[in-house]
Amino acid sequence: MMRSTGIRLCLCILAALLAFPLAVSAFDGTVTFGAVAPMSGTNIMVGDFVRNGILLAQKHINERGGILGKELKIVFEDEVDNLQASVNAMTKIINYPEVVAFFGSTYSANCIAASPVVLQKKITMFAGGSSANIPKEKNPYVWQVRMTDDQSGLLLAKAATQVIGMKNPAVLYVAESFGTGLMTQTVSALKGLGIDVPEKNLYAHNPDEKQFSPILTQIINSDADGLIGISHQMPAAVITMQATAAGIDIPLLGSSSFASVVCRETAKEASDGWMGVADWTPDVTTPEGKAFSEAYREEYKGKPDSDMPAVTAYDSLMLFAEACKIANTTTDREAINNALYKIKAYKGAMSTYTYNDNHCFSTSQFLTINENQRAVLKEVVYTREP
Amino acid sequence: MLKIANLHAYYGSIEALKGIDIEIAPGVVTCLIGSNGAGKTTLLKAISGMIRRTGSIVFDERNELIGESPTRIARRSIVHVPEGRHIFPGLSVEENLEVGTIAWHGFFGRKPYETEKRSVFDLFPRLEERRGQLGWSLSGGEQQMLAIGRALMARPKLLMLDEPSMGLAPVIVSDLFRKIVEINKLGIPILLVEQNARLALEISDFAYVLDQGRVRIEGKAKDLRTDPRVQEAYLGRFAGKTQPN
Amino acid sequence: MQGLNILLQPNVFMQLTINGVAMGMIYALMAMGLILLIRAIGVMNFAQGELLMLGAFITWGLTYQVKLPFxxxxxxxxxxxxxxxxxxxxxxxxxxxxxxxxTATVISTMGAAMVIREIATITWGSLPLVSAPLVKGVVRVGSLRLQYQYLLTIAIGAVLIFLVFVLFEKLYAGRIMQAAAQDKYAAELLGIPTVLTTAATYIIVVTLASVGGYMIAPVFLVNVTLGTLQLRAFAGVVTGGFGSVKGAIVGSLFIGLVESYSSTFTTTYKDAVVFLVLIVVLLFRPQGLFGERVADKA
Incomplete structure (x- = not known):
């Protein structure tokens, strides 16, 4: 009869509707990844980048079916802007029973401070900092995705000689542990490449220096055929501005600060022409890098463009997913950590990652050139075979 | 020209003048004598507006000075030469004199003051000799002359001198007092506060004796010279000293 | 660092000299303000650098936020x-x-310095701001490259200093202000409105420092650390002779040159070199290069 057919039809539709969520839920459980980021305090800009990177990675992973069929969940903690708060945040994450691995602080000092707890709880941490002191802890559970600062020196030297062709560079560096360290690495790397940098071509500057004209005058009037700048973002901006004002016309290569957003947006046209060895630029043209950059732009409507902390967090989460696949588990933390030793030539957005004894995966950085206030990729420079 | 009635003056909460009634007649030299702390300097400060005072001080029969600021009172050409001279040490003699004209000259005015300067130099030739010297390098007597000269530049209608003889050698003092008489003869009434009672009485027309914030004795100066109360209390100490003229 | 003998190259010497004189002018503007306040009010102003910094921020704000034409x-x-x-x-x-x-007034200026810094940070944020130079670029004289902004700084600084000098040494109003500074009591008895003269002095001091900030902002960027330049101004005042306006100016120019030339053999110990020179000058001439002494006689 008509009526009973109608009722049967409704029941079928109802059953289908009820079954639908179950059918669509392709996931067979969850796996949880933790992350700390500065969500309050003076570094919230960095925190936004980290969050965006993690959430974008989560989206991409879950769209492709999760990790080994399990839905990826994220737990965030606020590391604010001081050591104590950061360590507290990381400790909290570590103590969530469901967290299998996590993304640690973007600041190296915080990572080093949290290292003992990480070791005690035997949980994998992807450190967001780049200090060469992190591997010195020799903590088997701590891993770095970014290139360590001591390796950047080798890349600066390679870029200066092999790409630009400097034979007698002057080096202007900030006189504190980062700058002096990187300068020493760069000079010894140059020596290894056959270029001796005499004492008179080395110019130190105080971290709060604003008066670079006397130094630039000397550089311009010496026989230096190139300038290598090693500094933080603000002095980099001032250096580029004063160098342009002084009419400098030798090739200019800087550490990553010279390609940073702060430097480019403060110095504007003055920063053009500077080459830099940088972790990341949103105008990268490698396939994986470009894919990430564009996905980020689309997801976050280009406000602002992706920066280093975002891609570091993204690649960390991707490496975690890869390790789970290699170990074929999402619950055995020890196995997942051991799987990281097997990472080889994994193509991430920021670099191609391969295991290294110092637990630093990155094999390359980007040689960029500032054009129209954008840091454009010139080529990828490698420290070792990926 | 100056009528002071029931004047009380205070340093903070301490009452230094306890009801003073004084009349300064026009054209003459009036002196205030008395021992230290009697309130002589205080009275000058009360007139020039530098301390808190109540009562009535009427200038020229219609201007009540109580409630007016020192700047306002100075504009009325009532000039107070303070004890200790207070010349401007970093300015030259000539510049010190120039600055004295501020009350009528105005900050950006261009009015000439050559006549006034001329009469000061005529009165004090020593100042003319030292016209380019900085104030701090003058001797005590020269500084006193400069302080008075500076006051004269202001075209005073009443010149108030506080202890001009203080710290000066007797020879200089007598010379100074001769000049004071000359100034009065030019038509400028003078209110003179002095420790040296004998000298003060000798050149004054009228005198008031202050003691502990009140007027004790008043009258014509020549009468007070021979008043036994005055002689005993104030003149004995200065017996046998200099005389003007 | 190339070493002192690079100064033998006329180009380098010329450029470092212009650089030194330009910086010296900035220090002189602050130093003049310091001296004026010391003589007028007896106050050593530890907020002088912050006044320079505030001047830079204010001119930046008027140009880029309120968008006023020059x-x-x-x-x-x-x-x-x-x-x-x-x-x-x-x-x-x-x-x-x-x-x-x-010393209460001195400590108060230290407090004022902190307050001014914080107000600047709250109003304009902690990122440095960019301000365009009055005239961009360099003028080429032979193989010399002299930045216009430095030349203008020297010119404008010299004009301002000259004007203030004329005010105080030549004009009637300047003498009135000096009198009020030297003996407040006597000045008031003569009818000088000392509140006005003190305020006028402060206004002149702030203007001098602020113009310095405005001139140097395009070179150094506008930010709260500009205040640290006041240390050189103090050095200039002491070298030139405490209490002397001429001395403060010459001392500051001297310090600017020392700072510039010393970059040929050290850049991290710049401060130490400046103060070393200061100590040497004082050892041989304790009253400074132009020390005057105004004493009260009698």
Whole structure:
């Protein structure tokens, strides 16, 4: 009869509707990844980048079916802007029973401070900092995705000689542990490449220096055929501005600060022409890098463009997913950590990652050139075979 | 020209003048004598507006000075030469004199003051000799002359001198007092506060004796010279000293 | 660092000299203000650098936030400087002028420095701001490259200093202000409105420092650390002779040159070299290069 057919039809539709969520839920459980980021305090800009990177990675992973069929969940903690708060945040994450691995602080000092707890709880941490002191802890559970600062020196030297062709560079560096360290690495790397940098071509500057004209005058009037700048973002901006004002016309290569957003947006046209060895630029043209950059732009409507902390967090989460696949588990933390030793030539957005004894995966950085206030990729420079 | 009635003056909460009634007649030299702390300097400060005072001080029969600021009172050409001279040490003699004209000259005015300067130099030739010297390098007597000269530049209608003889050698003092008489003869009434009672009485027309914030004795100066109360209390100490003229 | 013998190259010597004189002018503008306040009010102003910094921020704000054209910006800035001068006087000096501890006024200026820094940070943020130079670029004289902004700094600084000098040494109003500074009591008895003269002095001091900030902002970027330049101004005042305006100016130019030339053999110990020179000058001439002494006789 008509009526009973109608009722049967409704029941079928109802059953289908009820079954639908179950059918669509392709996931067979969850796996949880933790992350700390500065969500309050003076570094919230960095925190936004980290969050965006993690959430974008989560989206991409879950769209492709999760990790080994399990839905990826994220737990965030606020590391604010001081050591104590950061360590507290990381400790909290570590103590969530469901967290299998996590993304640690973007600041190296915080990572080093949290290292003992990480070791005690035997949980994998992807450190967001780049200090060469992190591997010195020799903590088997701590891993770095970014290139360590001591390796950047080798890349600066390679870029200066092999790409630009400097034979007698002057080096202007900030006189504190980062700058002096990187300068020493760069000079010894140059020596290894056959270029001796005499004492008179080395110019130190105080971290709060604003008066670079006397130094630039000397550089311009010496026989230096190139300038290598090693500094933080603000002095980099001032250096580029004063160098342009002084009419400098030798090739200019800087550490990553010279390609940073702060430097480019403060110095504007003055920063053009500077080459830099940088972790990341949103105008990268490698396939994986470009894919990430564009996905980020689309997801976050280009406000602002992706920066280093975002891609570091993204690649960390991707490496975690890869390790789970290699170990074929999402619950055995020890196995997942051991799987990281097997990472080889994994193509991430920021670099191609391969295991290294110092637990630093990155094999390359980007040689960029500032054009129209954008840091454009010139080529990828490698420290070792990926 | 100056009528002071029931004047009380205070340093903070301490009452230094306890009801003073004084009349300064026009054209003459009036002196205030008395021992230290009697309130002589205080009275000058009360007139020039530098301390808190109540009562009535009427200038020229219609201007009540109580409630007016020192700047306002100075504009009325009532000039107070303070004890200790207070010349401007970093300015030259000539510049010190120039600055004295501020009350009528105005900050950006261009009015000439050559006549006034001329009469000061005529009165004090020593100042003319030292016209380019900085104030701090003058001797005590020269500084006193400069302080008075500076006051004269202001075209005073009443010149108030506080202890001009203080710290000066007797020879200089007598010379100074001769000049004071000359100034009065030019038509400028003078209110003179002095420790040296004998000298003060000798050149004054009228005198008031202050003691502990009140007027004790008043009258014509020549009468007070021979008043036994005055002689005993104030003149004995200065017996046998200099005389003007 | 190339070493002192690079100074033998005329190009380098010329450029370092211009650089040194330009910086010296900035220090001189601050130093002149310091001396004026010391002589007028007896106050050693530890907020002098912050006044320079505030001047840089105010001119930046008027140019880039209020978007005034240059011809309007200058008088507006002058009004702001006058306002700052009066406020500074009434807040940092006036309530303490009769304090029993003379150091109270000095400490108050230190506090004022902190307050000014924080107000600047709250109003304009902590990122440095960019300000365009008056005239961009360099002028080429032979193989010399001299930046216009440095040359203008020297010119404008010299004009301002000259004007203030004329005011105090030649004009009647300047002498009135000096009198009020030297003996407040006598000045008031003569009818000098000492509140006005003190305020005028503060306004002049703030304007001098602020113009310095405006001139140097395009080179150094506008940010709160500009205040540290005041250390050189102090060095200039002491080298030239404490209390002497001429000395403060010459001393500051001297310090600027020393700083510039010393970059040929050290850049991290720049401060140490400047103060070493200061100590040497004082050892041989304790009253400074132009030391005057104004004493009270009698």
């Amino acid at each position: 011809v309007l910006m200058i008088p507006a800035a002058m009004l702001c400087f006058a306002f700052v001068g009066v406020v500074f006087m009434f807040v940092a000096y006036w309530p303490l002028r009769t304090a029993s501890y003379p």
